[in-house]
Amino acid sequence: MSISVCRSVFFVIACLAASSVRAAVNFEKDLLPVLTKKCIDCHKAPYEENGKKKEPKVGLRLDASWAIVKGSENGPILTPGAPDKSGLYEVVMLPKDDDGHMPPKGDDLTSEEIKLLKTWIEEGADFGGWLGSAQGMPAGAATEMAKPHKPREHELFFTALEKEVKPLSDDLLAKAKAAGAQVAPVKVESPLLRVDFLTGVSKCDDEKVAALLPLKENIVQLDLGRTILTDAALKTLGQLPRLISLDLRQTKITDAGLESLSGLKKLRTLNLYGTEITDAGLKHLAKIKSLKNVYLWQSKATKAGVKQLAAAVPGLKASVE
Ligand code: HEC
Numbered sequence: 001m002s003i004s005v006c007r008s009v010f011f012v013i014a015c016l017a018a019s020s021v022r023a024a025v026n027f028e029k030d031l032l033p034v035l036t037k038k039c040i041d042c043h044k045a046p047y048e049e050n051g052k053k054k055e056p057k058v059g060l061r062l063d064a065s066w067a068i069v070k071g072s073e074n075g076p077i078l079t080p081g082a083p084d085k086s087g088l089y090e091v092v093m094l095p096k097d098d099d100g101h102m103p104p105k106g107d108d109l110t111s112e113e114i115k116l117l118k119t120w121i122e123e124g125a126d127f128g129g130w131l132g133s134a135q136g137m138p139a140g141a142a143t144e145m146a147k148p149h150k151p152r153e154h155e156l157f158f159t160a161l162e163k164e165v166k167p168l169s170d171d172l173l174a175k176a177k178a179a180g181a182q183v184a185p186v187k188v189e190s191p192l193l194r195v196d197f198l199t200g201v202s203k204c205d206d207e208k209v210a211a212l213l214p215l216k217e218n219i220v221q222l223d224l225g226r227t228i229l230t231d232a233a234l235k236t237l238g239q240l241p242r243l244i245s246l247d248l249r250q251t252k253i254t255d256a257g258l259e260s261l262s263g264l265k266k267l268r269t270l271n272l273y274g275t276e277i278t279d280a281g282l283k284h285l286a287k288i289k290s291l292k293n294v295y296l297w298q299s300k301a302t303k304a305g306v307k308q309l310a311a312a313v314p315g316l317k318a319s320v321e
Contacts, residue, residue, distance in 0.1 A: 024188070025120035027065075028130040034113045035062050038103050045135040064132030080125040083118045084247070084271050084295055092117065111198055122194070122221070123187070158192055158220065161242055161266075165218055167191040172215050179211030180204065186220060192242070196223035209233035216240045225249035225271065231257030242266055249295070250274040255281030262287040271295040279305025286312035294318040 025031065043062040046055050059073035068088070071077045077087035084090070091102035092109050109117070120126075168191060176183045180200050186192045193215060197204035204227035212219065219240050224233070225247040231254055237246065238260040246261075249271045258281040261267065267288050272281075278300040285291060291313050296306065297320065306318045 024123060025116050027120060027127050030116050031113075031120055032130065034109065034116070038107060038109060042103075045133050061133075061136075064134070064137065065127040065130055066137055067132070068127075078121065078125055081122060082269070082293070083121040084269060085293065086121050086125075089114075089117055089121055115196075115198055157244065157268075158186055158190065161220065162190055162192055165191045165242070168193075168218065172218070175214045176212060179208045181208070181212060183215070191218055192220045193218045194221040194223075195219055197227055198223065201226045202228060204229060206230055206232040206236070210236045212236065213239065217242065219243060220266075221245045223247040224251065225273075227251060229253070231260070234258065234260040237261060238263055240264070245269040247271040248275060253277070255284070257281075258284040261285070264288055264290070266290055268292045269294075272299050272301075274298045276300055278302075279308070282306065282309045282318075285309055289313055291316050296320045 039062050042057045043060050044056055045061060045063060046053055048054070060071065060077065061067035068078060069076075072087070074087075079085035091100055092114055094101040096108070173183065176195065180203060181195050181197055182199060184194050186194050195212065195215070197208065204224065206229050209224065209227075209229055210233070212222075213236060216239055220242050222237070222240070222243060222245070226249065228251075229248075230252055234253060234257040237243065241264075243264055244266050246267060246269070250273065253272075253275055255276075255278055258277065261270075262284045265288075267290055269292060270285070270288075271294075273295045274297070276299070277296065279302055282294075282296075282301055282305045285294065286309055292315060294306075294309070294316065296318060299320065301320050303320055306320055309318055310316050
């Protein structure tokens with residue numbers, strides 16, 4: 001159900017409830033068919049073909065929940081709550097000509113499927129009881145997978161923020177919709193919002209971002225990656241007091257623009273992958289003491305700059321690789 005069919009206040013509430021229930025991604029129903037179709041040929045339990053044993057690529061199996069949790073021969077590929085720290089998400093987002101882009105051949109994931117994957121990880125990467133292939137499963141893995149999830153750190157963070165925010169009005173929603181944004185509650189019945197422009201990145205400019213201002217109290221997650229915004233939009237973003245996670249990957253922002261973000265008090269995750277940001281820009285970020293993760297892969301920042309930033313913000317993880 002799209003928000004566009006919601007007219008009256010009551011209808012908006014009904015629609016939001018329905019869309020937020022739908023926002024919870026069901027792994028087995030929504031994602032498993034995608035992985036089975038587009039990934040599993042190369043990432044499944046060892047098998048024999050024409051007398052030859054075939055091993056999963058990079059030791060990564062996607063045919064069982066415990067195997068996805070275990071990861072590849074290079075380590076874990078999934079960080080519940082953080083798509084940007086999850087190789088599983090990163091590889092499908094890599095540019096098509098990148099050697100690491102998945103799948104390396106055949107149909108790419110559609111933008112809808114990518115969004116499902118992202119949402120599923122953001123919601124905690126819950127397999128909902130799905131186990132998958134038990135071939136090669138280590139003893140104890142099944143009971144480990146069946147354990148209930150501990151509330152994640154950022155969920156607790158949301159709970160605290162929710163107390164400060166008024167619920168949405170239909171007026172606010174209409175404004176965001178007019179800007180071409182996709183808006184969803186971060187979880188069922190939360191007034192906190194996740195916003196992206198994934199259906200129209202090439203149309204999302206500074207003006208569209210400015211049109212989000214009426215929602216400024218409620219936005220906690222904002223994905224503006226690959227949009228055509230400039231530094232002017234960062235002035236808008238600097239006014240979102242509860243922004244926790246911001247994705248600016250592959251945009252034309254500059255070092256000077258980052259100064260506008262330096263007043264954000266809650267920002268924890270910032271993705272600057274594939275931007276022109278240099279060490280000069282990182283100096284502005286040093287003022288954001290809440291920062292936990294900054295992604296600088298394929299930016300112009302150096303290891304030395306990252307080291308200085310990490311020294312200025314205790315607990316910050318940043319990497320240029
Ligand atoms: C045609 C075979 C093939 C298909 C299909 C395929 N992969 Fe891969 N996958 C590979 C190979 C080969 C690598 C190693 C690439 C490299 O290191 O350059 C890899 C690497 C990866 C990695 C990185 C693991 C690590 O830790 O290094 C992830 C994650 C991954 N694939 C996920 C997927 C997903 C998700 C899909 C479906 C959208 C998929 N793969 C489809 C062959 C495939």
